[in-house]
Amino acid sequence: MGKKIMTVDDSASVRMMVEFTMKAAGYEVLEAVDGQEALEKLDGEDVQLVIVDVNMPRMDGIELVSRLRAHPRYRFTPILMLTTESQESRKKEGKDAGATGWIIKPFNPQQLLDVVKKVLG
Amino acid sequence: MDDMYRTLTMTFREEAADLLEELEAALLELEATPGEIDLVDRVFRALHTLKGNGSMFGFEEISIFTHDIESVYDAVRGGYLPVTKKLIELTFSARDIIMAMLEEPGKVPEDVLKSSRTLADAFSSMAREAGRESGEDGEEGIDRESEIPERRLRTYRIRFRPDPGILRTGTNLPALISELRGMGESRTVAYLKNIPPLEDYDPESCYVSWDIILSSDRKPEEIRDVFMFVEDRSSFSVDHIDEGLEDEEEKRLGEILVERGELTRGDLENVLSERKHLGEDLLARNLVDEEVVQTSLLEQEVIRETRQKRQKEEALSSIRVASDKLDGIVNLVGELVTVQSQLSQAADDREDPELASIAERVERLTSELRDNAFAVRMVPFGTTFGRFRRLVRDLASEMGKDVQFVTEGGETELDKTVIEKLTDPIVHLIRNCIDHGIEEPGHREKQGKPPQGKILLEAVHSGTNVLIKVVDDGRGIDEEDIRRRAELKGLIPPGSRLSREELFTLLSTPGFSTAKEVTSVSGRGVGLDVVKRSIESLRGSIDLAGNPGGGTNITIRLPLTMAIIEGLLVRIARERYIVPLSEVEECVELAREERKGKNRGRHLASVRGELVPYVRLREWFDIDMDPPPIEQIVLTKNSGNRVGFVVDQVIGEQQTVIKSLGRMYRETEGVSGATILGDGSVALILDIPQLVHIAERLEG
Numbered sequence: 042m043g044k045k046i047m048t049v050d051d052s053a054s055v056r057m058m059v060e061f062t063m064k065a066a067g068y069e070v071l072e073a074v075d076g077q078e079a080l081e082k083l084d085g086e087d088v089q090l091v092i093v094d095v096n097m098p099r100m101d102g103i104e105l106v107s108r109l110r111a112h113p114r115y116r117f118t119p120i121l122m123l124t125t126e127s128q129e130s131r132k133k134e135g136k137d138a139g140a141t142g143w144i145i146k147p148f149n150p151q152q153l154l155d156v157v158k159k160v161l162g
Numbered sequence: 163m164d165d166m167y168r169t170l171t172m173t174f175r176e177e178a179a180d181l182l183e184e185l186e187a188a189l190l191e192l193e194a195t196p197g198e199i200d201l202v203d204r205v206f207r208a209l210h211t212l213k214g215n216g217s218m219f220g221f222e223e224i225s226i227f228t229h230d231i232e233s234v235y236d237a238v239r240g241g242y243l244p245v246t247k248k249l250i251e252l253t254f255s256a257r258d259i260i261m262a263m264l265e266e267p268g269k270v271p272e273d274v275l276k277s278s279r280t281l282a283d284a285f286s287s288m289a290r291e292a293g294r295e296s297g298e299d300g301e302e303g304i305d306r307e308s309e310i311p312e313r314r315l316r317t318y319r320i321r322f323r324p325d326p327g328i329l330r331t332g333t334n335l336p337a338l339i340s341e342l343r344g345m346g347e348s349r350t351v352a353y354l355k356n357i358p359p360l361e362d363y364d365p366e367s368c369y370v371s372w373d374i375i376l377s378s379d380r381k382p383e384e385i386r387d388v389f390m391f392v393e394d395r396s397s398f399s400v401d402h403i404d405e406g407l408e409d410e411e412e413k414r415l416g417e418i419l420v421e422r423g424e425l426t427r428g429d430l431e432n433v434l435s436e437r438k439h440l441g442e443d444l445l446a447r448n449l450v451d452e453e454v455v456q457t458s459l460l461e462q463e464v465i466r467e468t469r470q471k472r473q474k475e476e477a478l479s480s481i482r483v484a485s486d487k488l489d490g491i492v493n494l495v496g497e498l499v500t501v502q503s504q505l506s507q508a509a510d511d512r513e514d515p516e517l518a519s520i521a522e523r524v525e526r527l528t529s530e531l532r533d534n535a536f537a538v539r540m541v542p543f544g545t546t547f548g549r550f551r552r553l554v555r556d557l558a559s560e561m562g563k564d565v566q567f568v569t570e571g572g573e574t575e576l577d578k579t580v581i582e583k584l585t586d587p588i589v590h591l592i593r594n595c596i597d598h599g600i601e602e603p604g605h606r607e608k609q610g611k612p613p614q615g616k617i618l619l620e621a622v623h624s625g626t627n628v629l630i631k632v633v634d635d636g637r638g639i640d641e642e643d644i645r646r647r648a649e650l651k652g653l654i655p656p657g658s659r660l661s662r663e664e665l666f667t668l669l670s671t672p673g674f675s676t677a678k679e680v681t682s683v684s685g686r687g688v689g690l691d692v693v694k695r696s697i698e699s700l701r702g703s704i705d706l707a708g709n710p711g712g713g714t715n716i717t718i719r720l721p722l723t724m725a726i727i728e729g730l731l732v733r734i735a736r737e738r739y740i741v742p743l744s745e746v747e748e749c750v751e752l753a754r755e756e757r758k759g760k761n762r763g764r765h766l767a768s769v770r771g772e773l774v775p776y777v778r779l780r781e782w783f784d785i786d787m788d789p790p791p792i793e794q795i796v797l798t799k800n801s802g803n804r805v806g807f808v809v810d811q812v813i814g815e816q817q818t819v820i821k822s823l824g825r826m827y828r829e830t831e832g833v834s835g836a837t838i839l840g841d842g843s844v845a846l847i848l849d850i851p852q853l854v855h856i857a858e859r860l861e862g
Contacts, residue, residue, distance in 0.1 A: 051211075052177060052211055052215055053173050053176075053177050054170060054173045054174040054177050054215055054218075054219060055215060055218070057169070057170055057173050058170055058218065058219075061166050061170070096207060096210065096211075110330065116330060116366075117329055117330065117332055117366075118332050119332040119333075119334065120332055125210070125213075125214050136331075136394070139330060139331050139332070140331065140332075141331050141332035141333055141391060142390075142391035143391075146214040146215070146217075146218060147214060147215075147217040147218040147225070148218065149218075159337070159341065159391075160332070160333075160334060160337070160391070161334065161337065162334045162336060162337025162340065
């Protein structure tokens with residue numbers, strides 16, 4: 042049984058890229074379009090890694106990270122943030138909220154895979 | 163994979179169309195209510211996503227184009243720019259351009275690109291207006307591959323002390339440690355002494371820290387990268403621990419006594435066996451704890467193994483050759499280069515295509531052979547460190563000073579002959595540092611400095627040069643003191659101000675010394691002048707900087723190779739000269755109307771709007787013949803200043819074998835040597851830094 046990963050992003054193309062890459066590497070992939078939906082879906086699941094975009098409508102990535110860190114099941118789960126170079130301050134907010142690591146956009150599938158392997162071991 | 167790419171591109175295109183629709187809607191509303199910050203946010207978000215995703219899915223043009231617009235809206239968000247009619251107008255046009263760019267990635271029509279550039283300029287000047295252009299984003303941070311040192315086995319000591327709360331960030335510590343262990347052979351020691359008794363134990367905290375001794379051919383940066391996500395949630399250090407171990411180890415006292423026959427080996431071993439091991443001794447005295455002794459012993463073991471392995475590898479992959487054999491090869495290559503240019507010349511004269519093609523191949527091979535022959539003669543600068551280390555140790559103890567000697571850039575390679583000729587000057591500089599620079603420990607403490615002084619010897623590549631730095635943290639240079647002494651000795655008129663160069667010249671004047679008393683080491687004022695001369699004989703230069711109390715910083719700049727350079731062949735009347743290509747920036751024509759007058763005693767040419775002073779080599783070399791109607795300026799760059807040299811004709815690049823001038827002509831100013839051209843005639847090699855210097859002096 043492969044590990045489960047959730048990609049949370051309001052951009053369908055990014056979600057799709059994460060999905061393709063991770064499925065090809067043997068992971069199972071769940072999707073959510075924003076923090077709110079992610080929380081709802083994560084509740085009944087056992088996900089080993091969450092990849093979160095920082096900017097999203099409704100609930101943004103940083104809020105989601107702090108919510109997950111307060112969630113009994115996801116307190117220790119690795120969470121990766123997707124940011125861009127110009128969002129240095131947002132990256133720090135995310136780290137303070139408890140994100141495990143980050144990926145700077147733009148990235149390619151190999152870079153994504155490298156970082157995922159790094160945090161999942 | 164292709165299918166996946168197509169699907170992704172399609173999804174992105176649909177999504178981008180949605181985003182553009184959203185952008186348009188938000189813009190329309192914003193036009194009606196310009197004060198609404200939520201609308202600005204919507205515009206910004208749409209642009210931001212377009213930019214970020216664009217470059218991920220191959221729409222680079224969109225990403226580049228959107229960047230400046232995004233910056234402008236970021237400034238609007240921050241209240242640095244108002245929402246104006248013009249801004250909205252421009253953003254609408256931008257939306258249409260992005261739409262057009264969506265058609266096919268990488269194949270945007272030229273007219274779209276053209277209008278995108280105009281628009282982007284408008285936005286970027288707006289962003290600049292907001293004064294938030296610089297330092298705003300990390301876009302400048304393009305990875306610049308620094309010069310890659312060769313892969314070699316190194317031993318690192320990695321200390322990793324994670325914060326207790328690190329587990330709550332989802333960090334997988336075992337994964338991190340195994341990533342490190344995957345980089346080479348390693349020994350890991352876990353420190354468990356901070357684990358509290360059970361009643362105080364918090365199962366969600368991390369109490370363990372690690373030392374990892376790793377032998378790896380990875381660069382230190384690659385190892386630090388492992389910690390990229392945890393660097394502010396832990397303290398860690400990566401130290402290279404076997405630097406400088408190539409030096410021959412000093413013999414221990416016991417070994418020397420045995421060798422000299424003063425002591426039998428049996429007696430020595432008896433005495434040694436009665437002594438405790440240092441580690442046990444330290445433990446017994448409670449100076450260090452057991453975990454520390456264990457890791458240190460491990461460290462010792464790993465270093466020993468790495469060294470053995472490295473020596474074995476080096477022994478297998480290299481042979482020793484007497485250096486005069488190498489010199490012989492280089493001389494032959496020099497002769498070959500000369501003959502090759504004669505061959506090329508002959509081929510040109512004969513207009514024989516077959517001969518010309520052979521000559522061309524010979525030229526290519528010769529230049530490859532030349533590079534290879536030079537590479538063989540390159541020696542790492544670090545091979546000299548051992549000698550200097552010993553010098554520092556001896557001198558410091560002789561003079562009652564405490565000096566730490568630090569070396570960097572030992573892998574930087576220099577021509578063997580350069581290194582040989584460099585040793586004496588560096589010895590001199592280091593002596594000066596210890597004698598004049600570093601103060602006595604007590605004196606240093608009074609000034610609030612650490613009692614131990616520091617001397618850094620460093621070698622780095624810089625273009626076609628190698629920079630060697632000798633830096634100390636001693637008392638520095640007291641310009642005032644130097645000026646006073648120079649006045650006293652009548653070397654300068656009273657009250658004159660000194661430039662850095664003049665200062666150095668003074669310091670290197672024979673007989674001039676600021677040391678308060680003459681010691682066995684220095685202070686006789688013969689020193690810096692010798693250093694300066696030997697560096698110049700290597701076609702190098704030396705520069706010195708320092709503040710009173712703030713240490714001294716000496717930089718030696720040397721060319722990479724000595725015997726053959728790339729030159730630019732130029733002609734004035736019937737004479738030909740070589741300008742070292744490394745000094746040349748570009749060549750331009752000198753317009754006739756520009757060369758008439760002088761501007762306040764200087765010749766100035768306008769090169770793309772910039773005024774550049776130039777020297778007429780015709781006048782310098784006293785050539786009487788009239789100049790041709792169109793002359794050329796060879797622009798050179800020397801310590802930041804552009805200076806032009808006017809010649810009749812620029813002939814072309816030429817491999818130049820440097821021949822030194824005979825003793826009679828050695829002092830000739832402006833000429834550093836000569837070379838033999840293809841037709842057997844001689845061309846002088848111009849000494850550009852000196853010419854610039856003389857020109858500046860004449861202008862006064």
